[in-house]
Amino acid sequence: MFQLKNVTRQFGKKIAVNSVTFNIPQGQMVGIIGRSGAGKSTLLRMINRLNDVSSGSIHFGDLEVSSLRGAALRNWQRDCAMIFQQFNLVPRLDVLTNVLLGRLNHRSTVLSILNMFTREERIMAIGALERLGIEQTALQPAGTLSGGQQQRVAIARALMQQPKMLLADEPIASLDPLNAKIVMDALRDINERDGITVVTNLHTLDTARNYCERIIGMAHGQVVFDGQPQDLTSAAVAEIYGSGAELDESMTSTSINIPAAQDNTKSAGVKPLALAGL
Ligand SMILES: Nc1ncnc2c1ncn2[C@@H]1O[C@H](COP(=O)(O)OP(=O)(O)OP(=O)(O)O)[C@@H](O)[C@H]1O
Numbered sequence: 001m002f003q004l005k006n007v008t009r010q011f012g013k014k015i016a017v018n019s020v021t022f023n024i025p026q027g028q029m030v031g032i033i034g035r036s037g038a039g040k041s042t043l044l045r046m047i048n049r050l051n052d053v054s055s056g057s058i059h060f061g062d063l064e065v066s067s068l069r070g071a072a073l074r075n076w077q078r079d080c081a082m083i084f085q086q087f088n089l090v091p092r093l094d095v096l097t098n099v100l101l102g103r104l105n106h107r108s109t110v111l112s113i114l115n116m117f118t119r120e121e122r123i124m125a126i127g128a129l130e131r132l133g134i135e136q137t138a139l140q141p142a143g144t145l146s147g148g149q150q151q152r153v154a155i156a157r158a159l160m161q162q163p164k165m166l167l168a169d170e171p172i173a174s175l176d177p178l179n180a181k182i183v184m185d186a187l188r189d190i191n192e193r194d195g196i197t198v199v200t201n202l203h204t205l206d207t208a209r210n211y212c213e214r215i216i217g218m219a220h221g222q223v224v225f226d227g228q229p230q231d232l233t234s235a236a237v238a239e240i241y242g243s244g245a246e247l248d249e250s251m252t253s254t255s256i257n258i259p260a261a262q263d264n265t266k267s268a269g270v271k272p273l274a275l276a277g278l
Pocket residue numbers: 011014015016034035036037038039040041042043
């Protein structure tokens with residue numbers, strides 16, 4: 001069980017997140033929605049401790065996440081992987097190495113400095129790329145991939161952390177509808193098959209409705225809705241996004257509901273393990 005209790009974050013006089021309290025049982029897929037500036041990113045960043053809380057506490061089971069320091073904090077950041085709108089890959093490094101970087105917190109400093117990865121780690125990295133359907137890109141510089149492929153690399157890197165929780169901050173905001181669907185399907189698959197809790201900020205209401213069993217709506221730093229997609233009435237939507245008459249659901253939606261996603265990144269005849277030098 002993951003718990004936030006009265007979590008608040010101030011930047012100077014600005015209260016970005018204001019006394020947020022909720023629990024997330026292990027294995028839930030949660031979407032966080034709200035207008036720009038509502039505090040969604042700040043909330044996620046406090047969960048994996050890219051930002052500290054100003055007050056309140058965050059617990060994962062018996063662990064008080066919000067007060068961790070040193071090695072315990074690094075262990076938490078390994079257990080709580082995060083992906084971002086802009087992918088945050090190292091563009092000049094090849095895809096395989098980018099994915100292997102997800103192992104850094106699992107390894108000794110010496111091996112890390114030497115940038116040496118074991119055969120098992122390389123096999124694991126290729127497995128992660130295969131799962132995301134992009135193993136044939138393993139030796140390309142990450143910066144040469146399309147946005148959708150780069151986000152899949154970022155997810156593969158996150159999987160290498162063998163996380164208990166996966167946070168995603170607007171993971172599809174820079175992607176076209178086809179790639180958005182591929183990335184959201186991948187997050188759902190990780191949630192369902194691996195039982196990993198997924199918490200994702202989403203700009204688009206329809207994506208949250210389609211993929212998340214629970215939706216948390218934020219406005220002005222506070223939680224103003226917490227429920228299932230079917231409970232998200234137009235009154236609730238108005239409270240989250242503001243009651244401006246100009247708001248309708250189309251403003252907050254993309255056409256992610258395209259039929260069969262055709263994945264043309266698979267190429268026949270490539271031997272993934274050979275790509276990893278194995
Ligand atoms: N490092 C910072 N320093 C000062 N103010 C900040 C900082 N980070 C966030 N804020 C402020 O906190 C508020 C919440 O920001 P946050 O980025 O969490 O919103 P958001 O809901 O993620 O918005 P968006 O949908 O645009 O990503 C905003 O008013 C923002 O300007």
